[in-house]
Amino acid sequence: MTAIVPVQLEHNHDKDERKLERQQLRTQVKRKATDDMTARPSKLIRTELHTFSDNVLESSDLRSIAQSLYRERRKVYPVLPKTREESACSRCDIMGGACGICEVSAHLSCSGCGKVHYCGKEHQRQHWPQHRQQCQPFKLVSSAVAGSYLVSTRQLEAGQVLMEDTPLVVGPMAESAGVCLGCHELIPESDEVLHCPGCHWPICSLKCATSPNHFPDCRVLARDTNHISAPNNLEPTRRYEYILILRCLLLRDRAPSAWKEVMSMSHHSEQRMVTQEEKLDLIQIFLNKVLKLDYSKDLINQVVGAVATNALEIRTAGHNSIRALYPKVRLLNHSCLPNVHLSSATNGRMQVRAAVKVGAGKVLSISYTSTTIPVWERQIILSDNYYFTCECVRCSDQTELGIHFSSPRCPECTGSYLEPIRWLGNISWSCPTCHLEMKDAMVRAQVSDWLVRLQMDDILGGSGGNSYKRVVALLHQVEMDFHPTHFIWMKVAQASLYRLRDDKSLRALKLRRRLWQQLADLYERLEPGHTRRRGYQDP
Numbered sequence: 001m002t003a004i005v006p007v008q009l010e011h012n013h014d015k016d017e018r019k020l021e022r023q024q025l026r027t028q029v030k031r032k033a034t035d036d037m038t039a040r041p042s043k044l045i046r047t048e049l050h051t052f053s054d055n056v057l058e059s060s061d062l063r064s065i066a067q068s069l070y071r072e073r074r075k076v077y078p079v080l081p082k083t084r085e086e087s088a089c090s091r092c093d094i095m096g097g098a099c100g101i102c103e104v105s106a107h108l109s110c111s112g113c114g115k116v117h118y119c120g121k122e123h124q125r126q127h128w129p130q131h132r133q134q135c136q137p138f139k140l141v142s143s144a145v146a147g148s149y150l151v152s153t154r155q156l157e158a159g160q161v162l163m164e165d166t167p168l169v170v171g172p173m174a175e176s177a178g179v180c181l182g183c184h185e186l187i188p189e190s191d192e193v194l195h196c197p198g199c200h201w202p203i204c205s206l207k208c209a210t211s212p213n214h215f216p217d218c219r220v221l222a223r224d225t226n227h228i229s230a231p232n233n234l235e236p237t238r239r240y241e242y243i244l245i246l247r248c249l250l251l252r253d254r255a256p257s258a259w260k261e262v263m264s265m266s267h268h269s270e271q272r273m274v275t276q277e278e279k280l281d282l283i284q285i286f287l288n289k290v291l292k293l294d295y296s297k298d299l300i301n302q303v304v305g306a307v308a309t310n311a312l313e314i315r316t317a318g319h320n321s322i323r324a325l326y327p328k329v330r331l332l333n334h335s336c337l338p339n340v341h342l343s344s345a346t347n348g349r350m351q352v353r354a355a356v357k358v359g360a361g362k363v364l365s366i367s368y369t370s371t372t373i374p375v376w377e378r379q380i381i382l383s384d385n386y387y388f389t390c391e392c393v394r395c396s397d398q399t400e401l402g403i404h405f406s407s408p409r410c411p412e413c414t415g416s417y418l419e420p421i422r423w424l425g426n427i428s429w430s431c432p433t434c435h436l437e438m439k440d441a442m443v444r445a446q447v448s449d450w451l452v453r454l455q456m457d458d459i460l461g462g463s464g465g466n467s468y469k470r471v472v473a474l475l476h477q478v479e480m481d482f483h484p485t486h487f488i489w490m491k492v493a494q495a496s497l498y499r500l501r502d503d504k505s506l507r508a509l510k511l512r513r514r515l516w517q518q519l520a521d522l523y524e525r526l527e528p529g530h531t532r533r534r535g536y537q538d539p
């Protein structure tokens with residue numbers, strides 16, 4: 001059934017002049033606002049108000065109109081990207097962003113750091129005086145072989161500070177004598193070891209039991225109510241290895257952004273799963289059985305790998321060695337000829353400086369091993385612990401940049417030095433002059449003999465006799481076998497300086513001066529620039 005109801009078709013209510021005027025003005029400015037996106041809202045409203053002969057609007061009306069104007073403009077603004085990938089410019093694939101000056105969407109970015117965007121050259125120039133303070137002189141790049149790493153974006157001067165970094169997490173070395181989990185200093189020997197009242201691990205004072213370093217892990221370590229894992233004495237033990245791993249895993253709930261960083265670090269867990277399965281099983285028993293946690297083996301493996309691959313050794317105020325994970329410094333790749341110098345303050349803050357003048361586009365690198373060990377030792381450390389073969393300028397040059405640091409003298413033509421045919425695997429050595437070939441085992445046996453001889457203490461360490469004559473004879477012998485910048489020569493020269501330290505005769509002083517000079521030249525070639533080995537002190 002349909003009911004017919006009479007309706008009033010005429011507006012017979014009172015006209016609201018103010019409302020009507022507000023509506024009219026709103027419609028006009030909204031249209032103008034989207035026609036000209038750069039005009040200031042207040043200016044637009046003022047201009048339109050002039051078209052009203054006698055307006056009755058109040059300031060609250062104008063505010064509400066301005067708000068509608070913003071809402072209207074927002075509808076026509078481009079959609080804001082939700083991810084970095086979405087923000088890539090469709091024309092050039094560079095990640096876009098708001099211009100550092102006018103904030104319009106911009107696809108050009110600072111070529112120095114790539115972090116700030118500009119709508120054009122003019123605004124980039126305008127922003128430079130302010131941006132130069134923050135602009136990093138390096139950028140992050142990646143490759144299939146070397147992962148993610150930092151590359152200079154402009155020329156760097158020796159000593160220039162490149163960045164500072166704060167550790168995400170710190171902890172004891174994998175093997176350590178009794179170390180306090182609160183202050184990370186070695187605990188002094190005493191009759192009775194002080195144990196943390198919460199978790200029973202050794203500490204140096206009750207104050208350290210509640211230190212922010214130890215507090216989060218103390219609650220978890222306390223689950224080991226039978227004190228199976230806590231060291232009973234201050235003897236060196238590998239139990240401390242678990243602490244940094246536990247602290248990293250606890251970041252998952254305590255500090256999600258730091259956890260995300262740890263998860264993004266390279267870890268080589270597939271290789272580690274094969275070579276270190278037994279060790280991983282022990283860590284899993286400690287975490288999941290003793291501490292009653294619930295971490296999967298894969299996750300534990302990843303964290304163990306991230307720590308092993310990325311943790312750096314730093315010193316506490318009391319000179320104890322501990323380990324720390326840094327979010328930015330860990331992106332420095334390795335080279336046996338490093339161009340970057342690290343120095344950490346006692347609070348763990350790390351400063352990264354250019355060690356030498358570095359051109360634009362160069363990989364920023366530190367050495368993961370020692371620069372004063374022979375090539376085969378460096379390569380073994382790198383492949384066993386970091387899972388790569390070093391192909392830096394020093395390793396890929398058979399003479400190691402002319403210093404023959406690992407090569408013996410050719411026994412046939414004596415004026416030349418053997419060069420390795422391959423660095424890894426089945427290495428053999430060959431003379432570039434007479435082409436004599438020598439097996440790696442023989443080269444290494446000669447080096448081992450010398451190392452034993454140096455340790456035996458009978459030449460350099462022994463007392464009595466004429467030190468000067470013995471040192472001269474030894475230097476002569478070593479130079480018969482090796483190049484005068486070979487690492488065995490370096491060891492003999494260092495030991496000779498020690499042996500002659502109290503000989504004040506003129507000939508001894510002259511010899512010491514010559515050896516110091518030769519060693520300084522060698523260090524300059526091994527670690528050029530602002531490096532600790534060459535006595536460089538951070539300002």
Ligand SMILES: C[S@@+](CC[C@H](N)C(=O)[O-])C[C@H]1O[C@@H](n2cnc3c(N)ncnc32)[C@H](O)[C@@H]1O
Pocket residue numbers: 145146147148149264265266309310330331332333334335385386387388389390391
């Ligand atoms: C501390 S991380 C450095 C950052 C790493 N590139 C990443 O992507 O996280 C160490 C790892 O980087 C890689 N790496 C470092 N230096 C390298 C080099 N010179 N050549 C090849 N790979 C290198 C190795 O995989 C190594 O285990």
